[in-house]
Amino acid sequence: MVQAEQTLQEVLNAFDFGAPVVGAIRYGQGHINDTFCVHTQPEDACCRRFILQRMSAAAFKRPDQLMENIIGVTEYLGREVERRGGDRSREAMKVVRPKNGEPYYTDSQGGAWRLYPFVEGTVCHQAADTPELFAASGRAFGRFQQLLKDYPAETLYETIPNFHNTEDRLAKLKAAVAADKLGRAKECRPEIDFMLSREADCSVALDAMREGKLPVRVTHNDTKLNNVLMDGVTGEGMCIIDLDTVMPGLVIYDFGDSIRFGANHSAEDETDLDKVNLDVDLFAVYTRAFLEGTGGSLTDAEVRYLPWGAKLMTLECGIRFLTDYLVGDEYFHISRERQNLDRCRTQCKLVADMELHWDELQAIVGECRRR
Numbered sequence: 467m468v469q470a471e472q473t474l475q476e477v478l479n480a481f482d483f484g485a486p487v488v489g490a491i492r493y494g495q496g497h498i499n500d501t502f503c504v505h506t507q508p509e510d511a512c513c514r515r516f517i518l519q520r521m522s523a524a525a526f527k528r529p530d531q532l533m534e535n536i537i538g539v540t541e542y543l544g545r546e547v548e549r550r551g552g553d554r555s556r557e558a559m560k561v562v563r564p565k566n567g568e569p570y571y572t573d574s575q576g577g578a579w580r581l582y583p584f585v586e587g588t589v590c591h592q593a594a595d596t597p598e599l600f601a602a603s604g605r606a607f608g609r610f611q612q613l614l615k616d617y618p619a620e621t622l623y624e625t626i627p628n629f630h631n632t633e634d635r636l637a638k639l640k641a642a643v644a645a646d647k648l649g650r651a652k653e654c655r656p657e658i659d660f661m662l663s664r665e666a667d668c669s670v671a672l673d674a675m676r677e678g679k680l681p682v683r684v685t686h687n688d689t690k691l692n693n694v695l696m697d698g699v700t701g702e703g704m705c706i707i708d709l710d711t712v713m714p715g716l717v718i719y720d721f722g723d724s725i726r727f728g729a730n731h732s733a734e735d736e737t738d739l740d741k742v743n744l745d746v747d748l749f750a751v752y753t754r755a756f757l758e759g760t761g762g763s764l765t766d767a768e769v770r771y772l773p774w775g776a777k778l779m780t781l782e783c784g785i786r787f788l789t790d791y792l793v794g795d796e797y798f799h800i801s802r803e804r805q806n807l808d809r810c811r812t813q814c815k816l817v818a819d820m821e822l823h824w825d826e827l828q829a830i831v832g833e834c835r836r837r
């Protein structure tokens with residue numbers, strides 16, 4: 467058996483699945499963790515599935531703190547869902563502890579693994595194929611915000627320090643360009659210049675936060691469409707997943723990351739940039755749905771800054787992809803060469819498009835404010 471298989475077997479033995487395991491296969495399209503779907507076969511029932519994940523050691527230095535956050539948040543969400551008459555087994559994640567009772571299992575190679583029941587009857591989409599789907603994801607992320615509005619933010623660890631500190635992200639890009647350890651900077655000069663020429667933008671939301679205009683709340687911080695499971699029958703947003711980065715943050719970033727990923731009709735790593743365009747109608751659809759989901763809990767300033775959330779999250783993500791490309795693809799999983807550079811290029815195109823449509827984006831948000 468090769469080492470990876472041996473490790474997987476060791477990890478499978480560390481959990482009690484309640485029935486024999488019949489297989490574990492790689493699963494999903496996340497960029498960060500190693501995800502497996504575990505199939506089990508109870509004697510007198512259908513196959514029961516689980517999601518088993520090795521948390522990324524590159525991204526998360528303190529899996530203990532991360533899991534404390536997740537257990538706190540998932541239990542809180544479960545109680546809130548129940549209080550509102552919902553089904554907590556489908557609308558909230560649940561951590562399954564290993565046999566040793568710890569929140570996660572550390573394998574003999576040092577990898578940190580956690581287990582969740584698979585939320586059945588749901589679909590995970592990689593693109594907003596219809597406006598209805600995108601609206602449903604917006605309501606779900608808005609509702610997530612509402613459900614956690616009274617969660618004690620000060621009890622949460624910062625699982626990735628400076629995660630959405632755009633100024634710091636730009637500083638890291640500058641350092642990577644200066645070091646240029648793989649000699650890749652010469653092929654991405656236009657992208658580097660694109661980012662550097664927007665240095666002032668990187669401070670807009672942070673300044674507003676420092677000046678007290680934008681409140682810090684408990685936020686998800688990774689609100690891609692594929693981090694919400696949609697009900698397979700109704701198409702409504704069912705369960706928000708990927709809670710690794712739930713931390714104190716800005717709500718405009720949660721809004722913005724969804725726009726970055728979903729308000730267009732191309733893959734994040736599309737190489738034909740003609741296909742990469744911001745869909746202003748989808749921006750409008752998401753804005754209304756997200757605000758509906760938050761149940762009116764945002765301040766007027768937060769609503770006013772929503773277009774900035776969209777632009778900054780896209781710019782920041784582009785900066786991160788570019789930095790990772792320059793340092794040798796250490797953070798984001800890649801399946802082909804130059805994928806992180808391609809991802810960076812789509813983000814630049816989207817930022818440019820947002821700038822082009824800036825007045826329209828503001829008008830859409832203005833209309834929501836007047837409602």
Ligand code: ADP
Nearest residue numbers: 494496497498499517582583584585590692708
């Ligand atoms: P990453 O941080 O790498 O994106 P995720 O936690 O988002 O990892 O998981 C990767 C994929 O696994 C998701 O996009 C989704 O398809 C699937 N997934 C994760 N958790 C569950 C779950 N509890 N039930 C069903 N599918 C899940």
Ligand code: GN1
Nearest residue numbers: 496497498525688690693708711783
């Ligand atoms: C990562 O984990 P995943 O694939 O949902 C990343 C996000 C990026 C995103 C870009 C913890 O999200 O911040 O926006 O890739 N997550 C982490 O697709 O860094």
Ligand code: MG
Nearest residue numbers: 496692693708
């Ligand atoms: Mg994910």
